[in-house]
Amino acid sequence: MTVRIRADLDQLPAYVAGRTVAGSLKLASNEVSAGPLPGVPEAIGRAAADVHRYPDIGAGLLTDALATRLDVDRNRIAIGCGSVALCEQLVQITCTAEDAVVFPWRSFEAYPIMTQIVGATQIRVPLTAGHALDLDAMAAAIxxxxxxxxxxxxNNPTGPAVRRAELERFLDSVREDVLVVLDEAYREFVTDPEVPDGVGLAGRYDNVLVLRTFSKAYGLAGMRIGYAVGPAHVAEALRKVSVPFSVNAVGQVAALASLDAQDELRTRCAAVARERVRVRDELLALGYEVPETQANFVWLPLADRALEFSEHCLDERVVVRAFAGSGVRITVGDTTENDALLAAAKSFPLNG
Ligand SMILES: Cc1ncc(COP(=O)(O)O)c(C=O)c1O
Structure with a gap:
């Protein structure tokens, strides 16, 4: 006899984290190279003295600061242990095994995992030929x-963002009892003025919720703080199912301090956006297919050569994130890191 685990979890894919390899540059997890924002390490240091106390379970100060910054009612906000935890909570509050979740594919790898944990049905909608979300097909898949x-x-890992007109057409077409989650983990890197701000849309549609994170542009991936802005009753349900105290005290302080460094945030995002254009243009010139991207990464749809490319990069001391049989996602780092990546891409035998 042995302890019985749910048999359906045998098929659960593991979340594959970007590798950290000593002595190599890590361009595998869409982190920013610039680190935490100014003043944040000091705030973290001060908070360390109080870690014998439990955190504020409601993350009150951070919620208030976000409510002010985003100009939304505080009861429309839920804080999570990273936005990935909020993804799981969103499936938990909307679905049981009888229900279904629609998502683009390929996209953020947590969506199928979180859906499967709840036992709900996955409806995966293929991307367009340009590796963008196919919102018409997603509407039809509901x-x-x-x-x-x-x-x-x-879209993680491919890069394109949806534009206002197509997104509004989609939102107008979705049944009002279906929750639409705009996962904007990379919002701060967007430069295309046609890409709408999800918080504004969430204010206009009663069934829209936005997810944001401090892990990417804010440089706090290790602190695990994300947030949702949506209908008040949805935010309340998110808080209800969250693991008590999972939003840690030091993370709350770090996120709060980060909100005070908006000028530096803008400066670093602008630098990433400039480097993103340079990296993409140079990869295109080398003969790679590179979809348009609004995030801090580029996607190379190398199909069955994805693993070979990532092994080649590793030999050149650059860690990228390969998706076997599909493609390679490469984080846009600083100039030196990007130069190393471009050199590796140049020495890869793309045509043979
Ligand atoms: C699209 C998307 N959503 C959410 C997340 C989760 O980020 P975190 O849990 O660190 O906030 C990620 C991280 O890779 C992501 O790419």
Whole structure:
């Protein structure tokens, strides 16, 4: 006899984290190279003295600061242990095993995992030929069982973001009892003025919620702080199912301090956006296919050569994130890191 685990979890894919290899540059997890924002390490240091105390379970100060900054009512906000935890909570509050979740594919790898943990049905909608979300196909994929739709914009791992007109047309077409989640983990890197701000849309549609994170542009991936802005009753349900105290005290302080460094945030995002154009242009010139991207990464749809490319980069001391049989996602780092990546891409035998 042995302890019985749910048999359906045998098929659960593991979340594959970007590798850290000593002595190599890590361009595998869409982190920013610039580190935490000014003043944040000091705030973290001060908070360390109080870690024998439990955190504020409601993350009150951070919630208030976000409410002010985003100009939304505080009861429309839920803080999570990274936005990935909020993804799981969103499936938990909307679905049981009878229900379904629609998401683009390929997209953020947590969507199928979180859906499967709840036992709900996955409806994966293929991307367009340009590796962008196909919102018409996603609208058509919504069934009577569908309770939740993830719209990842910009899309991880491929890069394109959805634009205002197509997104509004999509939102107008979705049944009002279906929650649409705009996952904007990379929002701060967006430069295309046609890409709408999800918080504004969430204010206009009663079934729209936005996910944001401090992990990417804010440089706090290790602190695990994300947030949702959506309908008040949805935010309340998110808080209800969250693991108590999972939003840690030091992370709350770090996120608060980060909000005070908006000028530096803008400066670093502008630098990433400039480097993104340079990296993409040089990769295109080398003969790679590179979809348009609004995030802090580029996607190379190398199909069955994805692993070979990532091994080649590793030999050149650059760690990228390969998706076997599909492509390679490369984080846009600083100039030196990007130069190393471009040199590795140049020495890869692309045509043979
Ligand atoms: C699209 C998207 N959403 C959410 C997340 C989760 O980020 P975190 O849990 O660090 O906030 C990620 C991280 O890779 C992501 O790419």
């Amino acid at each position: 069934t009577p069982e569908t309770r939740l739709v993830f719209v990842c914009t910009p």
